[in-house]
Amino acid sequence: MKAAVMFQRGEMPRYTEDFPEPIVNREDEILISVKAAAIKHLDRSRASGKHYSTKGDIHQAKAIGGDGVGFLADGTKVFALGVSGMIAEKAIIEIGKMIKLPEGIDDAAAAALPNAVAGSAMALRFRAAMKAGETVLINGATGFTGSVAVQIAKHYGAGKIIVTGRNEQRLQSLLALGADEIIPIKQDDESFLSQIQHLHNNKPIDIIIDYLWGHTAELILEALKGNGAFTHKTRFVSIGSVTGDTIQLSSEILRSVDLQLSGSGLGSWTKEEMQKLFKEIIPEMFQLAADNKLKAETETIQLKDIEKLWDLKVSDGKRIVVTI
Structure with a gap:
């Protein structure tokens, strides 16, 4: 499958067209066809191994991206956290960590908003x-x-x-x-x-x-x-x-x-707070965006351009979103 892959820690991700498709091994996980995934400070930091949440990780070649928007097998469009990297054509997600998207919301906005909402x-x-x-x-x-x-x-x-x-x-x-x-x-x-x-x-x-x-x-x-x-x-x-x-x-x-x-960040939130983030807060913000009551400015790039655009500087107030 096509994916943005981090082969060596500290280097930029590489575009590849033949990365192995992830295999679902657990009952609480499913495969998703990814359509959009935002590039955030968190993604860059985790991919480089500099973020505190990656301490002790053993590096291996893997698709990057922590979350994104895509379709389930039945055609339902959702936002989800990835078990595998989300800047790829296919990704594994946890069933309990996905949110059905409301009608009218743009894919790029839906991919960009959750991290900012959490932050x-x-x-x-x-x-x-x-x-x-x-x-x-x-x-x-x-x-x-x-x-x-x-x-x-x-x-x-x-x-x-x-x-x-x-x-x-x-x-x-x-x-x-x-x-x-x-x-x-x-x-x-x-x-x-x-x-x-x-x-x-x-x-x-x-x-x-x-x-x-x-x-x-x-x-x-x-x-x-x-x-x-x-x-x-x-x-x-x-x-x-x-x-x-x-x-x-x-x-x-x-x-x-x-x-x-x-x-406020990863590790400081309780399980109850995280549940409210997924069940109440993000869905509410998605609906506001669908109703044009919450603005999310994005700049989209194609997956094949990930290498030259990984460190792209965008104007203040915008977020880069990779479309797949």
């Missing part, structure tokens, strides 16, 4: 326990997941949404998706810090959803620092580390402010 809704609902009317700051909102997070926060009833990012044109476009305030990252530290402090003092920030970590996270946490008086509780949820995996955090910040610091 935003799970943090808002379970780590931050968001309530309607709360103020949410999204650090690094100009990427695909960040733009989805803006829309989901709005859908969940956020009273005010503040967004940060490097691309100022993209930041402006987020106002149409539900953002209320924009803060460019490409300014001096003092100005960035001052803007956050001003907004926080005017209407306290309840939730921070962070996709960047690194220096901007340090500045945001510094902006929350108290002076010995009672402070507003802020829930800071780390989801990504685009600008650095470590930060310096003063213990004075932890002692001077009512701060809840947590992370």
Whole structure:
């Protein structure tokens, strides 16, 4: 079968037309004909062996891609997590980890949305326990997941949404998706810090959803620092580390402010939360997308072009989807 295969860890995947078709060996698994699969930071990181979830794995040649959209034998179109790699003509999926797609949703959007939904809704609902009317700051909102997070926060009833990012044109476009305030990252530290402090003092920030970590996270946490008086509780949820995996955090910040610091990602979610993600959250977002109430911007490529397009840089707010 045709597939994008990682033969050597650390190299780019190769397009091949004669990779063995996966064989189903368990009763709770079935074969799917794949039609679309998104290329995400997670896929690149896992394929290279750099993601924490691949620690200890013994590398062998395998098709890449963790999830995608395709048809079951009876013609039902579903989104599913792959047991085998999903950027291939055929893949094995678990019966309990698939979602029937609603009428009207685009294949590329359906392939792109679930990872972004997991990277935003799970943090808002379970780590931050968001309530309607709360103020949410999204650090690094100009990427695909960040733009989805803006829309989901709005859908969940956020009273005010503040967004940060490097691309100022993209930041402006987020106002149409539900953002209320924009803060460019490409300014001096003092100005960035001052803007956050001003907004926080005017209407306290309840939730921070962070996709960047690194220096901007340090500045945001510094902006929350108290002076010995009672402070507003802020829930800071780390989801990504685009600008650095470590930060310096003063213990004075932890002692001077009512701060809840947590992370949201693979390994941090409970089984019950994962069940709700598949049974409730993603299906709801699929329906919103089918009804044109949730926008997912994608750029599609063909499977045969995977080698030259693996590291393709797309404009902020879009996700690459491989069509098969």
